[in-house]
Amino acid sequence: MSQIDTQNSITTADAPTRANTKNDLIKTDKPAKQNFYDFYLEEHQNMACRRLHFAGSSFGLLGLAKSVKTRSPKPLLKGIAAGYACAWVGHFFFEKNKPASFKFPLKSFASDFRMYGDVLRGHLSLTDRKYDKARKSH
Structure with missing residues (x-):
């Protein structure tokens, strides 16, 4: 696997985690x-x-x-x-x-x-x- 493929797989693997974290932050109704x-x-x-x-x-x-x-x-x-x-x-x-x-x-x-x-x-x-x-x- 090349360095670019490794970076893409890390970015893709991290994407759902980031999205979930972002959604969790957005779901907060009130401070x-x-x-x-x-x-x-x-x-x-x-x-x-x-x-x-x-x-x-x-x-x-x-x-x-x-x-x-x-x-x-x-x-x-x-x-x-x-x-x-x-x-x-x-x-x-x-x-x-x-x-x-x-x-x-x-x-x-x-x-x-x-x-x-x-x-x-x-x-x-x-x-x-x-x-x-x-x-x-x-």
Whole structure:
């Protein structure tokens, strides 16, 4: 077998592997970030829990704004404490589950503000899940 034949046979033999790898990459429906957000929304089905999360995130943002204005970290710390208190009350008393922030603190923090934005844009309801538009798979 010549060197050209050897290269062709290697290329041909590798082609299905490359194609399968490429197809496997293309078949991925959603990035991992979206999968976590879907999980996060599953953990926030109760409307009282969602409202408490929204209020808590608002307290956190107000604390941040006041900290910037006063150049003091105290309002931010108070806002964060109030925000987590609201969220945890929502989980323990209404949702009856453990907050995702216990296992995934950074992803949960980011997802909470994503949920906050979805509420502000009207993609998630604080009154009834049937009005939710943020998730395509219910």
